[in-house]
Amino acid sequence: MTDTKLIQSEIGNRRTFAIISHPDAGKTTLTEKLLLLGGVIHLAGAVKAKRGRANAVSDWMEMERERGISITTSVLQFPYQGLHMNLLDTPGHADFSEDTYRTLHAVDGAVMLLDSAKGVEAQTQKLFRVCKHRSIPIFTFVNKMDRPGRDPFDLVGEVESMLGIGVYPITWPVFRSGVFRGIYHRIKRQVILFDEALAKSSAHLGSEIAPFKISEVDDPVLREELDQAGYQQLQDDIELLDCAGDEFDRQRFAAGEISPMFFGSAINNFGLEAFLETFCELMPPPGPRQANTGIIPAIQPDFSGFVFKIQANMNKAHRDRLAFVRICSGRFHRAMKVHHVRSGRDLRLANPTLFLAQERSLVDEAFAGDVIGVFDTGIFEIGDTLTEGAKFEFEKIPSFAPEYFSRLVSLDPMRRKQLTRGIEQLAQEGTIQLYRPAGGYAGEMILGAVGQLQMEVTKYRLQGEYGVKVKLEPLKYQLARWVSSSKGKLDLEALRVACPGIVVHDVRDRCVVLFEQEWAIGFAKERLPDVVFAETAQGVVVRDDQ
Ligand code: G4P
Numbered sequence: 001m002t003d004t005k006l007i008q009s010e011i012g013n014r015r016t017f018a019i020i021s022h023p024d025a026g027k028t029t030l031t032e033k034l035l036l037l038g039g040v041i042h043l044a045g046a047v048k049a050k051r052g053r054a055n056a057v058s059d060w061m062e063m064e065r066e067r068g069i070s071i072t073t074s075v076l077q078f079p080y081q082g083l084h085m086n087l088l089d090t091p092g093h094a095d096f097s098e099d100t101y102r103t104l105h106a107v108d109g110a111v112m113l114l115d116s117a118k119g120v121e122a123q124t125q126k127l128f129r130v131c132k133h134r135s136i137p138i139f140t141f142v143n144k145m146d147r148p149g150r151d152p153f154d155l156v157g158e159v160e161s162m163l164g165i166g167v168y169p170i171t172w173p174v175f176r177s178g179v180f181r182g183i184y185h186r187i188k189r190q191v192i193l194f195d196e197a198l199a200k201s202s203a204h205l206g207s208e209i210a211p212f213k214i215s216e217v218d219d220p221v222l223r224e225e226l227d228q229a230g231y232q233q234l235q236d237d238i239e240l241l242d243c244a245g246d247e248f249d250r251q252r253f254a255a256g257e258i259s260p261m262f263f264g265s266a267i268n269n270f271g272l273e274a275f276l277e278t279f280c281e282l283m284p285p286p287g288p289r290q291a292n293t294g295i296i297p298a299i300q301p302d303f304s305g306f307v308f309k310i311q312a313n314m315n316k317a318h319r320d321r322l323a324f325v326r327i328c329s330g331r332f333h334r335a336m337k338v339h340h341v342r343s344g345r346d347l348r349l350a351n352p353t354l355f356l357a358q359e360r361s362l363v364d365e366a367f368a369g370d371v372i373g374v375f376d377t378g379i380f381e382i383g384d385t386l387t388e389g390a391k392f393e394f395e396k397i398p399s400f401a402p403e404y405f406s407r408l409v410s411l412d413p414m415r416r417k418q419l420t421r422g423i424e425q426l427a428q429e430g431t432i433q434l435y436r437p438a439g440g441y442a443g444e445m446i447l448g449a450v451g452q453l454q455m456e457v458t459k460y461r462l463q464g465e466y467g468v469k470v471k472l473e474p475l476k477y478q479l480a481r482w483v484s485s486s487k488g489k490l491d492l493e494a495l496r497v498a499c500p501g502i503v504v505h506d507v508r509d510r511c512v513v514l515f516e517q518e519w520a521i522g523f524a525k526e527r528l529p530d531v532v533f534a535e536t537a538q539g540v541v542v543r544d545d546q
Contacts, residue, residue: 014369016086021113022121023092030266038078096451106308106326116149135256146265166258176230286369293392298368303330323376382430398536402448406472422466435504477514481533
């Protein structure tokens with residue numbers, strides 16, 4: 001095979017995705033099953049490390065101290081059916097941070113996992129919006145079907161109306177006396193019934209797909225397996241689905257406009273095979289990415305990538321950090337010199353690391369779609385582009401609207417300089433969002449974060465790395481909007497007078513208003529019809545340009 005062909009074939013095998021869900025929907029369980037099916041781990045329960053971390057903040061720091069830099073389950077790489085899967089973790093609970101959002105900029109598709117009894121929940125909705133914004137393909141898996149849940153048509157309707165995406169059920173649940181018995185595969189027109197007896201025992205909870213029987217829809221055996229009501233319901237459902245839906249449209253799926261939906265139970269291995277089969281068929285390999293000079297094809301031989309996450313080492317003795325780079329094109333190899341476009345410097349990456357399911361190992365080579373971790377001595381910022389020499393930069397990752405705000409109070413007035421330097425660095429690096437009130441007293445600082453953990457990490461790092469003790473006083477604001485004027489120049493004074501919120505500037509000097517409640521945004525919009533209130537910083541020009 002020629003070099004170009006090898007690169008193209010390797011990239012063609014990559015599938016880089018994330019699972020988006022609300023805590024408790026079963027993401028860890030599903031991940032674990034994928035690893036079992038990929039033959040990477042052999043025991044259920046191996047991915048449990050993150051479970052049961054009630055106090056995530058202190059546990060996380062403890063963990064960081066013990067291990068140096070934590071990789072936990074940030075990136076899982078595993079083989080499946082000849083494909084090379086890269087599953088990127090999107091932490092929830094108290095670990096929820098801007099990194100969670102940014103990770104979605106590094107994937108080519110997502111699996112949205114719903115709890116059948118709960119439907120679309122808050123965190124799923126937030127993560128979904130980022131996927132939708134990027135127009136990436138999204139699969140929907142409705143989990144916990146073994147428990148009493150909501151009507152499946154209800155769930156379809158909820159996804160469509162709450163998330164604004166079309167749904168195409170590929171599998172559909174089959175019940176007997178209201179109890180989940182299996183799935184109907186709409187493309188194959190077959191019913192897959194799970195072996196109830198075995199399902200009740202825990203014998204199948206290993207790496208095997210749960211035992212099942214396949215039958216045709218009009219097979220008389222099916223009538224016996226389901227009771228009359230269950231059988232009739234299946235016939236009615238099939239009819240309803242067939243006349244309600246169009247054909248599955250691949251183009252609309254690829255554009256993130258329509259989501260194939262599956263039903264099952266991750267813990268029982270029910271319905272996973274049908275899901276994975278379609279996933280492997282439909283999930284696209286790495287595609288072209290937008291850069292400031294045009295489109296960069298993934299299969300070009302020249303390496304390029306961008307930093308989407310920086311993980312700080314919480315151990316004071318080691319100040320280095322780990323930068324996660326999503327490779328967007330070509331091939332990376334260890335000895336390679338890379339060009340850091342923002343600084344214009346050529347670098348040799350120290351100890352590039354590839355993430356395997358349970359460990360990390362030095363990377364010899366990696367391809368578009370893969371994620372490598374590189375040690376960072378302070379040069380990288382979120383969104384930085386690395387190339388093999390070319391000068392282009394990939395689209396910036398937007399700043400996401402924070403929901404937690406605190407006033408930063410120094411407990412160490414003699415170390416003001418260190419505090420300013422430290423907090424500005426942390427904000428540039430993307431650990432936290434920093435705002436300065438317009439017209440506030442010099443040095444007044446407000447911090448914003450999408451998750452509480454970001455606040456704790458900032459406080460900890462300011463003390464550990466810059467030697468300054470701070471106090472964080474929680475503020476009542478809950479919403480941030482980047483503002484610009486559709487008429488050109490923004491009138492700050494008018495904004496201050498009309499907005500029931502506080503006007504601040506972010507670290508790049510863009511104007512932001514912090515609000516306490518949603519109604520206040522509507523109120524401000526009414527009073528200032530020429531002002532645009534954006535949820536992310538993307539597209540908002542810096543103040544000097546206004
Ligand atoms: P998360 O990562 O999304 O937070 O969810 P996780 O996989 O940890 O699952 C949350 C709970 O839901 C776990 O129970 C898990 O066993 C259960 N679960 C996952 N998939 C299914 C399913 O298909 N059916 C049913 N009935 N339960 C499911 P737990 O009691 O919190 O933890 P554990 O003691 O089982 O580990």
